[in-house]
Structures are given as structure tokens and as C-alpha cells.
Amino acid sequence: MRRAQYFQDTFHQFESKAHFDNCDFDDAESYLTELMDGVRLHAEEALAAKAKGDTAGVDVAVKAAFFSIGQALHGTQDFYAHTNYVELTASKASRIDSIELIKPWTKSGRDRIAALRAQGLISGYVFWGVPQQCLSGGISHAKLAKDSQDTDSGKIALPNLQNLSQYKVAVFLARETSLKLLEDVYKKWPILKEVSGENAFFDVLIDRRSIETSSRS
Numbered sequence: 001m002r003r004a005q006y007f008q009d010t011f012h013q014f015e016s017k018a019h020f021d022n023c024d025f026d027d028a029e030s031y032l033t034e035l036m037d038g039v040r041l042h043a044e045e046a047l048a049a050k051a052k053g054d055t056a057g058v059d060v061a062v063k064a065a066f067f068s069i070g071q072a073l074h075g076t077q078d079f080y081a082h083t084n085y086v087e088l089t090a091s092k093a094s095r096i097d098s099i100e101l102i103k104p105w106t107k108s109g110r111d112r113i114a115a116l117r118a119q120g121l122i123s124g125y126v127f128w129g130v131p132q133q134c135l136s137g138g139i140s141h142a143k144l145a146k147d148s149q150d151t152d153s154g155k156i157a158l159p160n161l162q163n164l165s166q167y168k169v170a171v172f173l174a175r176e177t178s179l180k181l182l183e184d185v186y187k188k189w190p191i192l193k194e195v196s197g198e199n200a201f202f203d204v205l206i207d208r209r210s211i212e213t214s215s216r217s
């Protein structure tokens with residue numbers, strides 16, 4: 001699962017949809033739906049293999065399911081890091097845990113994103129990503145990104161939240177939403193939990209693309 005999370009920043013680094021970049025919300029949402037369809041497919045394969053007593057088959061199918069889950073977690077977390085959702089909500093929140101979690105892999109999450117877009121939700125402009133859906137004059141990815149404590153947006157402290165940085169808020173929301181995604185997946189397909197055990201490890205907000213790109217140039 002963690003390998004899949006990193007895979008998104010290398011193999012899929014130029015695709016806006018994998019990272020909620022370039023205001024490409026529609027494609028990011030359909031991509032997450034595809035990934036969750038993949039999870040369902042692999043979970044069903046695992047169940048079929050289990051019914052035949054094919055333990056090796058169960059293992060292969062469950063690993064494939066977790067790869068798709070890792071890819072979906074990546075996009076889900078990037079929503080907070082690469083859009084202005086934190087800017088729109090955190091400065092008005094009285095507590096960090098009162099900020100609404102957005103689940104873009106669900107119908108209700110996609111409806112919320114549509115409503116938020118009407119209220120000014122955008123993501124950052126990345127010159128190397130395609131397609132480009134932001135209106136011209138939009139804000140750059142570098143300015144909006146909250147993948148680290150050191151970015152312009154990441155380091156902004158919020159007095160209403162005990163001076164937590166916007167980066168910390170994005171990490172909190174990304175972690176909480178990741179847990180919701182895993183809960184949803186385990187509830188739908190208990191076989192995944194059965195095989196993987198009680199503990200799942202995932203990383204939060206990992207954008208290695210700038211590193212990957214600069215090491216090549």
C-alpha cells in the first residue's frame with residue numbers, strides 16, 4: 001500500500017487527476033472511482049480464490065487490492081495538500097476536529113466538492129501536469145501546496161487553532177480521511193482485513209514530485 005502511495009508521485013507524476021492538481025476535480029474524482037472499482041474487483045477475486053482454497057491466489061488478489069487502496073489514499077490526501085480547502089475552512093474553525101472531512105471516493109463527498117467549487121474551491125496550477133483546468137491567473141501549486149511545513153501556505157499559523165500551521169491541519173485532515181477510507185473498505189470487504197491483520201500502515205502527505213523532477217533536470 002505504501003509502495004502504491006509513492007508510485008503516484010513517480011509513474012503518475014504528470015497526471016493532474018492523481019494529485020488533485022490544476023483544478024482537475026472531475027478527473028480526480030473519476031480516477032478515485034476507478035481505483036475503488038479496482039479494489040472491489042480484487043476483493044471479489046480474493047473471495048473467489050478463498051472459496052477454492054487457493055491461498056496463493058488470495059494473497060495475490062489482496063496485494064492488488066491494497067495497491068489500489070494506496071493509490072486512492074494518495075489522491076484523497078492530496079485533496080487537502082493541493083487545494084485551498086484548508087484555507088477556506090480552517091481559519092473559521094473553532095477546533096481542528098470540527099473541520100468537515102471530505103471523502104471524494106463517495107457520492108456525498110463528490111457532492112460536497114461540487115458545492116465547494118461553487119464557493120471558490122480551487123487547486124494549484126502545475127505547469128508539468130495535464131490537463132490544465134484552472135482559470136488563467138490562478139494560484140500556482142508551489143504557493144498553495146501544503147505538503148510540507150516550509151511552503152508559503154504550509155507554514156501559515158492559525159491563531160484560532162492554537163497557531164497550528166496549515167500544513168499540520170492538512171496532515172490531520174489527510175490522516176483522518178485516510179482512516180475513513182480504510183474503514184469503508186474493510187466494512188465492505190472484510191476479507192481484506194482478515195488477510196492483512198488488525199494493523200495497516202500508511203504514510204500521510206508525501207509529495208516527492210519536486211524531488212523526482214529536480215533530480216532529473
Ligand SMILES: [Zn+2]
Nearest residue numbers: 018019078207
Ligand atoms: Zn501527489
